[in-house]
Amino acid sequence: MPAPETSPPLFDVAVVGGGLVGTAIAWGLARQGQRVAVLDEGDVAIRPSRGNFALVWLQSKGLGMPAYAAWTKHSTDLWTGLAAELREETGIDVAYERRGGFQLALSEAEVAARAAMQRRLHSQPDMVVYPYEMLDHDAVARMLPAIGPEVAGGSYCPLDGHCNSLRLLRALHTGMQRRGARYLPEHRVEHIDPQAGGFRLRHQKGELHAGKLVLASGIGNARLAPMVGLAAPVRPQRGQIVVTERLRPFLPYPVATIRQTDDGTVLLGDSQEEAGLDDSVGSEVTAVIADRAVRMFPRLAQANVVRSWAALRVMTPDGFPIYDESQTAPGAFLATCHSGVTLAASHALALAPMLAGGSLPAQMRAFTARRFDVPPTA
Amino acid sequence: MSKTAALNPSCQLVVIGAGPAGLAAATTAAKLGVDTVLLDEQPAPGGQIYRAITETPVTKRSILGMDYWHGAELVTAFRSSGARHVPGTTVWSVTREGEIGFSVGGAARLIEAERIILATGAQERPFPIPGWTLPGVMTAGAAQILLKASGMVAEGRVVLAGTGPLLWLLAAQYLRAGGRIVTVLDTTPPANRRAALPYLPNFLGSDYLGAGIALLREVKARVPVIGDVRSLRLLGENRVREVVYQSGTAPERRIGADLVLLHQGVVPNLNLANAIGCRQEWHEDQLCFVPVIDAWGTSSIERVAIAGDGAGIAGARIAAERGRLAALEAAHRLGRIDAYRRDAEAVAPRRAITRFDKGRRFIDLMYRPRAEHRVPQGDTLACRCEEITAQQIVEAVKLGSTGPNQMKSLLRCGMGPCQGRLCGLTITELIASARGVSPADVGYFRLRPPIKPITLAELASLPKSEAAVQAVVRG
Amino acid sequence: MFRRLPEPAVAPVSITIDGMPVEAREGDSVAAALLAAGHARCRSSSVSDAPRGPYCMMGVCFDCLVEIDGAANRQACMVRVAPGMRVATQDGRRELRA
Numbered sequence: 001m002p003a004p005e006t007s008p009p010l011f012d013v014a015v016v017g018g019g020l021v022g023t024a025i026a027w028g029l030a031r032q033g034q035r036v037a038v039l040d041e042g043d044v045a046i047r048p049s050r051g052n053f054a055l056v057w058l059q060s061k062g063l064g065m066p067a068y069a070a071w072t073k074h075s076t077d078l079w080t081g082l083a084a085e086l087r088e089e090t091g092i093d094v095a096y097e098r099r100g101g102f103q104l105a106l107s108e109a110e111v112a113a114r115a116a117m118q119r120r121l122h123s124q125p126d127m128v129v130y131p132y133e134m135l136d137h138d139a140v141a142r143m144l145p146a147i148g149p150e151v152a153g154g155s156y157c158p159l160d161g162h163c164n165s166l167r168l169l170r171a172l173h174t175g176m177q178r179r180g181a182r183y184l185p186e187h188r189v190e191h192i193d194p195q196a197g198g199f200r201l202r203h204q205k206g207e208l209h210a211g212k213l214v215l216a217s218g219i220g221n222a223r224l225a226p227m228v229g230l231a232a233p234v235r236p237q238r239g240q241i242v243v244t245e246r247l248r249p250f251l252p253y254p255v256a257t258i259r260q261t262d263d264g265t266v267l268l269g270d271s272q273e274e275a276g277l278d279d280s281v282g283s284e285v286t287a288v289i290a291d292r293a294v295r296m297f298p299r300l301a302q303a304n305v306v307r308s309w310a311a312l313r314v315m316t317p318d319g320f321p322i323y324d325e326s327q328t329a330p331g332a333f334l335a336t337c338h339s340g341v342t343l344a345a346s347h348a349l350a351l352a353p354m355l356a357g358g359s360l361p362a363q364m365r366a367f368t369a370r371r372f373d374v375p376p377t378a
Numbered sequence: 379m380s381k382t383a384a385l386n387p388s389c390q391l392v393v394i395g396a397g398p399a400g401l402a403a404a405t406t407a408a409k410l411g412v413d414t415v416l417l418d419e420q421p422a423p424g425g426q427i428y429r430a431i432t433e434t435p436v437t438k439r440s441i442l443g444m445d446y447w448h449g450a451e452l453v454t455a456f457r458s459s460g461a462r463h464v465p466g467t468t469v470w471s472v473t474r475e476g477e478i479g480f481s482v483g484g485a486a487r488l489i490e491a492e493r494i495i496l497a498t499g500a501q502e503r504p505f506p507i508p509g510w511t512l513p514g515v516m517t518a519g520a521a522q523i524l525l526k527a528s529g530m531v532a533e534g535r536v537v538l539a540g541t542g543p544l545l546w547l548l549a550a551q552y553l554r555a556g557g558r559i560v561t562v563l564d565t566t567p568p569a570n571r572r573a574a575l576p577y578l579p580n581f582l583g584s585d586y587l588g589a590g591i592a593l594l595r596e597v598k599a600r601v602p603v604i605g606d607v608r609s610l611r612l613l614g615e616n617r618v619r620e621v622v623y624q625s626g627t628a629p630e631r632r633i634g635a636d637l638v639l640l641h642q643g644v645v646p647n648l649n650l651a652n653a654i655g656c657r658q659e660w661h662e663d664q665l666c667f668v669p670v671i672d673a674w675g676t677s678s679i680e681r682v683a684i685a686g687d688g689a690g691i692a693g694a695r696i697a698a699e700r701g702r703l704a705a706l707e708a709a710h711r712l713g714r715i716d717a718y719r720r721d722a723e724a725v726a727p728r729r730a731i732t733r734f735d736k737g738r739r740f741i742d743l744m745y746r747p748r749a750e751h752r753v754p755q756g757d758t759l760a761c762r763c764e765e766i767t768a769q770q771i772v773e774a775v776k777l778g779s780t781g782p783n784q785m786k787s788l789l790r791c792g793m794g795p796c797q798g799r800l801c802g803l804t805i806t807e808l809i810a811s812a813r814g815v816s817p818a819d820v821g822y823f824r825l826r827p828p829i830k831p832i833t834l835a836e837l838a839s840l841p842k843s844e845a846a847v848q849a850v851v852r853g
Numbered sequence: 854m855f856r857r858l859p860e861p862a863v864a865p866v867s868i869t870i871d872g873m874p875v876e877a878r879e880g881d882s883v884a885a886a887l888l889a890a891g892h893a894r895c896r897s898s899s900v901s902d903a904p905r906g907p908y909c910m911m912g913v914c915f916d917c918l919v920e921i922d923g924a925a926n927r928q929a930c931m932v933r934v935a936p937g938m939r940v941a942t943q944d945g946r947r948e949l950r951a
Contacts, residue, residue, distance in 0.1 A: 018778075043781020043821055050787040110851070146951070170788045173777050183778040245795055245831065245926055246899040248948040257850075263790070264899065264946045268834075271849040280655075281826060283471065283479055283488065283837070284846040290837035292850065299949040301838070304831035304926055306795050419912060421933055426911055433880055435863045468931075501913045511916070513893035513906030514854065520910035523930075528878060528885040529858040555858055616904045617893045637854055637893075647913075763915060765900040795915040795926075830912075831926075 011037040011182070013355070014201055014210035016189050016224060017217035019049035020165070020340030021347060023172035025214055028352025030179035037210060038176065039187040039203055046219055046236070046277070049340055051311025053241060053269045054165035054261070055254060056342050057101065059132050059157035063121045067366035068320045070128040072339070075346035076159050082345040083163065089178060092171040094163045095262040101160030102144065103256040104151050104296050111153040118155060132157040146250055148298040154255075162254040164262055165341045172344070184208075189217070192227040194329035199228070212331040214355060218314040219277075221336050229328030231369040234336055236312035238273040240285045242293075244303040251297070258293055258300075266303065268293045272313075279310045313338040316372075323351065323367040325360050333360070334369070385464065385489060389413045391708050392478055392491035393461075393701075394469050394650065397425020398694045399686025400497030401452040403701035403708075407495075408461035410709040415489065416456075417467045417480055423453050425499050426519065427694045435529035441554045442526065443547075445589070445694070452698060470828035472496075472654050476681050479827065479840070486836035493681055493708045496651055497701060500644040500687035503666070503747065504804050505540065506754040509612025510640065511762050518548045518641035531557035534636035537621050539563035539610055542643040542745040543590065549597040561633065562597065563607040563623055565642065567748050574743035584737030585695075608750060612638055642747035646688045649799060653825040654682055660818035663742040664691055665752065666803060667822050674707035675700055683707065691742075695734045699727040752804065753811045760808060761801035763794020768808055775812040782806055782823045795831055798823045855888050868938040877934040884910060884917045884929035892942065895919050895929060899946040919943060 015026045018040030026038045058076050062069025076098070083096035105111040115134050121127065136153045143156075177183055184203075191202040198211040213228060215221045221232035246264035260266045271285045286308050294301045314336055316322055321337035333355055337343055354360055393404045396418035404416040424431040428449025436442055456463070464482065471479035476491050502517045509515065518538060524530040531552055536559050538549055549562055574581075581587060597603065606626040612635075613620040621635045645666035648658060657670040657678035668690040675683040683704040686697035703724055710720040754760055754768040766789050779785045782792065782805045791805055792798035798805070802823050810817040828837075857878070864879040870890055877886035884907040887895055894904045896918050907917035910930045917929040920941040925948075929940070 040778075043779075043783045044824070047784075047787075050783070166787050166790065170774075170777070173788070177777065185778045185780045185784075242834075242837070244834065246946045248946045250949055271846075272852070273849045280473070282473065283477075283827075283840045284843050285849055287837055287840035288842045288846045288850045290834045291842065294834055294838045299951050301833065301835035302924060303834050303947075303949060304795070305828055305834055305837055306831050307793070307797065307826055308828065309826045419931065430880065435878070435880065436858060441858075501911065502909065511903065511905060511908075513895075513904050516906075516908050516910070520908060523910040524855060524885055524888065528881050528889070529863070530855040530885060530889060531858060532854065533856045534854055617906070763900075765898065765903070795918075796913065799913045800909075 011035050011208070011210040013212040013214060014039060014199065014208060015214045015216055016201070017215070017220065018183060018185065019047055019216070019218060020169060020172070020344055021218070021335055021337065022216035023169065023176055024340070024344040024347040025216055025335060025352050025355065026181050027172050027176040027179065028348035029356055030176050030181045031348070032353055032356035034356050036176065036181040037208060038181055038183045039189055039201065039208065040183065040185045041188045042186040046312055048218060048311045048313060048338070049169055051241065051309050052165050052341055053259070053267055054162055054341055055101065055256065055259065056096065056098065056161045056163055057256070058130065058159050059101070059103065059155060060117065060121065062127070063117065063124070064318060065320045065366065066124045066126045066128065069121070071346055072342060073128050073130055073159070074350060075343045076161070078345035078349045079161070082348055086171040086175055090171045090174040092167055092174060094168045094171050096161060096163040098159065098161030099253055100156055100158040101162070101254045101256065102140065102154045102156050104140065104147070104154040106150050106152060106292065106295055108152050114155055130157070130159055144251070144253060146297050146299060148295055150295045160254065162259050163341065168341065168344060189224060192224060194228055194332065198331065212355070212358070213333065215332070215334045216336070218336065219312065221334060225334055228332035229326040230324055230332060230334045232322060232334055232336055233369065233372055234314050234316055236277055237315040238275045238279060238310050239270040239313055240281050240289065240308060240310045241270050242268040242286050242289050242305055242308045244300070245306050247303060250299065255296065258296060266300065277312065279312055281308045281310045321367055322369045323360060323364050324369050331358065385415065385462070387488070388490035389415050390491070390712050391415070391493050391495065392417060392489065393495045393497055395425060395497035395499055395686070395688070396420065396423040396463070396465070397427055397497060397499045397686060398449065398452055398698040399499070399688070399701035400425065400495070401456045401701070402698035403495045403497060403685055403705040404461040405452070405456045405459040406702045406705035407708055408459040410714045412709050412712055412714055414461040416461050416463050417469055417478070418463070418465050419468050421466045423456065423463065423465070424449055426523065428452070429523055430527040434526050436525065436555070441551055443551065468830050469650065470830045470832050472650060472682070474654060474679055474681070481832050481836055484833070484836070486832055486839055488840065492712060493683070495675070495701070495704045495708060496682060496684045496688055497686045498647045498650055498688040500691060501647045501799065502641060503643045503645045504800050505640040505642050505751060506758055506760055506804050507610045507612065507751060508758050509614065509618065511759055512612055512614050512618045513616065514614065514618035514636060515612055515638045515640065518545050518639045521639050522548050522551065525551060525555065531555045532637045532639070533557070535560050535634050536637045536639065537561055537563065537633065537635040538639045539565060539607065539621065540641040541566040541747055542641055543741065544644065545641040546593045546597055548639065549601060550593050553597065553600055559601045560635065562601055562603045563610065563621070564603055564605045565607045565610065565748055565751060566745060568606050570744050570746055573746070574740050577740040577743060581737040581740035585734060586737040586741065608748060610751065642751060643745055644687065644691055645803060646690060648688065649797060649825055649829045651677065651682070651684055651688065652822065653827050653829050654679060656682060656684065658822065660816065661690060663739065665746065675704035676707060692738060693734060696731050699730045702727045753807050754804065760804045761791035761794065763796050764790045766791040771805060771808045772812045775809055780813065781809060781821050785809065786823060792823050797825055797829060854891060854893060857889065866934045866936055868934050868940055870940045871942055881934045882910070882930050883919065883921060883932045883934055883938070883940055886934050887919070887929060887940070894942070896943045897945055902945055
């Protein structure tokens, strides 16, 4: 029997994490002909992929990092193809719609803040160019007739859209497995040893060997990254969401904090709270969410709330993603972001081929975690 | 509504549910000087077992039976206890910090409580068979509620199907009320007798024995009862028309039906406890999850106690005693009585529990429902709200979904308005069966408030802090 | 499907179901009134339009959803009848009115 160190890896790539980031990359890798294993935790785990808002969203992203705006736009451009391919392959309709989307303001002050933010965003050097506009109440009302009198205006970007993210998760799971990827739930990774020709992953049920490694385990990356010479300075940020019963269609475009799903339910979001790993919900925040939703669309007042939830976003210090490769353990990569839905197409169709090729090209350098290495101040 | 307007924003003890456990708990606590509020969803006290006890139009006492009328004593004691009763109240949230969100008459309110006793009782076990969502298919418990609250009995071709004491009780009550039943299809697996046999001696010494035997005789004397019923299916287009079944190894049979009343036992109503985060564990005899509690009913969340059938099925008499125990502990922790007095006052309830618990194990094992009626197959709906079939669940297990929470994300099962009340156990058992593991290893849905729907207007009316506004509003 | 026991008279309550006058009794839930009036089906589901009716009568199953005085998706088994109440069976998903 050969020693484990010299046995050839069973898998070309081990992806750690079975959420939207991990499965999008795994599907993309399998699509490149790679033999992929996806190691995941069990039924009870920190899973933002089960709690997200499902926007495929561009506007307002990238202030402070134009490369992120470009990467996001690239993803939204690839999304139509992703949705079509998943449907073709799995029969699952992820209900992607790209008709444009709004962010609404409930006062002139909110309109002004929004306009100023957009100006700063789009005047950055190297900012990707895409259409967007600020609209007043009447212009918004022409497209969203159900708005209430308190809506002072809003921003609109025709490239924004949304999907059914639960079906996206199922389609990626289905698709990657149809393409031969092995999905391994209840395989929490405890330790990773880089070794000649690959990696040895010790998990709750044993060991697994793979030539390359992709860390895509959200908050879990903070623990795993240092084992392969990487850094993942991520923290959980709580977001609470409220959802209504199924309703007949009344909202033809998604709004950044309100969208009607293809099932008819209306999602109302969302908060940004620093609460550690506490993912409980509370009426103080959901009351604000409900209040703003009713002011934006007064007819929602009658709708029944059937559930609320909180999920934990995976936040970096600057809020932008990290894509990195290890200098000390070649073949180890890291991917983490809080926009697993929007970036799913980039991850599957752009990032995965890079990872299959074995290294990240120069254009991805902006996303390295080394950007957080601040020299000691005097 | 004036009752709630007069409610203080905080109190020492809130009891949720006005069945036997809640009534006894509130009575005991209030009599010990604890500032007690009883919130209940129904307009009148009694819970489901003593439903409409103060106002039922069924005045002939023999119809509903003496076990029902026992509830009147609990209500009388409660009325003179000094506890405040807020009926018609839907509790939709309880936090670990003791904040209770509830709605009365379409208006949402919050109340803070130092301690909370959940007395949310039981619900009927799901009975997921083909056709179980057709109009004209109801539960035996539903029929009993119609009898107690509105004096209504079924007419036409009425078929009862299932297993468990409530099925026989309803049959007897219907017959006493002059109702007619075409047949009772008894789905109790004959093998249960063997499993229950070792516990027969205890049952023989229990209070259930005499009543139980009399009930069975009463029904069997007047209604054809078909035993060892399996492969139960209900057919119809816009409503149920036919029941298809097999008895033992006999060929399939069909009978016409206008109303089918199903029942295969009751299970704890755990939604509120689950949403608060109280730990729960699988109970193999009773085939359901029960909360983890100590000898006083205190849950894994120190502030919250659980009493009555919501803490595990034990029947109405034990429910009331468990309510008393939880109230004694609450009074003690609130500084109203010392530990000596608490323990002294607990002697009688504990003795009663021992007495009434005697036949329980026998009943649990004797009436354990058949696996095929708990774990559906093919295109039978497991989740009624989202219309998710058994086959879809099994396929998602193959995809790697190991538990109900991932299942919920993949299929939406449990995401409808009932919040998994009528599919939770089915989904867990389906996953367990597909994976070949115990439901204990599969676990249950993690539930979130509101555990009952409230309108957005109600939610929007609640207090909002500046920090909460800051957390939501962005540039 | 159901009949009332010939018990001492309980006060009648006049309501309408889908516009038709119906005499319910004091203490009835809306679901009881529907069943007493012969309505086994009270809605079609919001997923597949399948027919549904009251099932549990205790607020658990959410299958007895109806429109009561203009508000849709209310649990008929949890609301008591009141004089003049307008009850309507419903089809599919609820429509939010402006």
